[in-house]
Amino acid sequence: MNQQKDQRPTCPHCNAPLVQAGEPDHIVDQFESTLVVLYRCRRCRREFEYVSTWRELTE
Numbered sequence: 001m002n003q004q005k006d007q008r009p010t011c012p013h014c015n016a017p018l019v020q021a022g023e024p025d026h027i028v029d030q031f032e033s034t035l036v037v038l039y040r041c042r043r044c045r046r047e048f049e050y051v052s053t054w055r056e057l058t059e
Helices: none
Strands: 018-020 025-028 032-041 047-055
Touching: none
Parallel strands: none
Antiparallel strands: 018 032, 025 032, 032 047
């Protein structure tokens, strides 16, 4: 997926804009927070997950 600031992600297969499919899942445990967003391509009907993880770094 190509994603630049202020632009919607695009399908890596057909380059069409992806649309968000539903609400993001937010998974939290003791040291990590993960956001999972499902996207769908309207043109080729493929689905993609965008996963963003934040980890607490301890010293």
